[in-house]
Amino acid sequence: DAKTTQPTSMDCAEGRAANLPCNHSTISGNEYVYWYRQIHSQGPQYIIHGLKNNETNEMASLIITEDRKSSTLILPHATLRDTAVYYCIAQGTSGGYNKLIFGAGTRLAVHP
Amino acid sequence: GAGVSQTPSNKVTEKGKYVELRCDPISGHTALYWYRQSLGQGPEFLIYFQGTGAADDSGLPNDRFFAVRPEGSVSTLKIQRTERGDSAVYLCASSVQGTSTDTQYFGPGTRLTVL
Numbered sequence: 001d002a003k004t005t006q007p008t009s010m011d012c013a014e015g016r017a018a019n020l021p022c023n024h025s026t027i028s029g030n031e032y033v034y035w036y037r038q039i040h041s042q043g044p045q046y047i048i049h050g051l052k053n054n055e056t057n058e059m060a061s062l063i064i065t066e067d068r069k070s071s072t073l074i075l076p077h078a079t080l081r082d083t084a085v086y087y088c089i090a091q092g093t094s095g096g097y098n099k100l101i102f103g104a105g106t107r108l109a110v111h112p
Numbered sequence: 113g114a115g116v117s118q119t120p121s122n123k124v125t126e127k128g129k130y131v132e133l134r135c136d137p138i139s140g141h142t143a144l145y146w147y148r149q150s151l152g153q154g155p156e157f158l159i160y161f162q163g164t165g166a167a168d169d170s171g172l173p174n175d176r177f178f179a180v181r182p183e184g185s186v187s188t189l190k191i192q193r194t195e196r197g198d199s200a201v202y203l204c205a206s207s208v209q210g211t212s213t214d215t216q217y218f219g220p221g222t223r224l225t226v227l
Contacts, residue, residue: 032213041220042221043116043203043205043218043219043220043221044155044203044205044216044218045218046215046216049213085154087154091212097162097168097210097211097214098207098210098211098212098213098214098216099157099160099168099171100147100155100157100216102147102154102155102156103154104152104153104154105154
């Protein structure tokens with residue numbers, strides 16, 4: 001499974017877009033990019049995942065570069081409740097199941 | 113609907129004691145995962161169940177750790193002769209089938225403190 005690199009921490013003003021980068025330069029063709037977040041004292045929460053194409057759901061958008069070596073999670077209008085640790089995971093499909101391998105993540109602080 | 117639940121939410125024990133941590137997955141989910149999270153780190157995979165069987169227990173740190181899921185629903189993580197280094201939050205997750213793109217739904221975790 002590909003290793004991912006994320007900034008340790010980021011700040012964002014409430015109401016602005018939060019753009020969280022992730023590098024996964026060793027990602028292979030069958031590895032998906034997943035994003036989870038963990039709000040303090042809670043379990044991780046799934047946000048979004050993608051393989052090659054950009055994806056959007058009610059929580060966020062995921063932009064994956066054409067070479068797939070990096071991606072950006074976009075929270076279009078950050079709120080105080082989006083303050084959390086965000087994990088980017090590049091995960092293969094071998095074995096037919098999803099054993100998530102978390103790194104240290106990015107600690108996002110949304111401020112008024 | 114009900115999510116993944118874990119009991120107890122907090123457990124304090126003494127070094128050398130035996131503990132059991134319980135996970136109730138979302139109803140109908142066949143896949144169940146246990147993770148462990150130490151302070152300031154991301155969760156670390158321990159074991160994966162597909163139905164009643166442990167399909168991958170490669171993350172269990174040693175033979176003091178054991179997990180069961182006898183009826184394919186509730187799972188219990190058992191730790192014998194606890195050590196201070198076992199102190200962590202133990203997270204359980206479940207997914208519908210356990211396929212490689214299944215979304216995992218996490219419980220709130222059990223915070224284990226070994227004195």
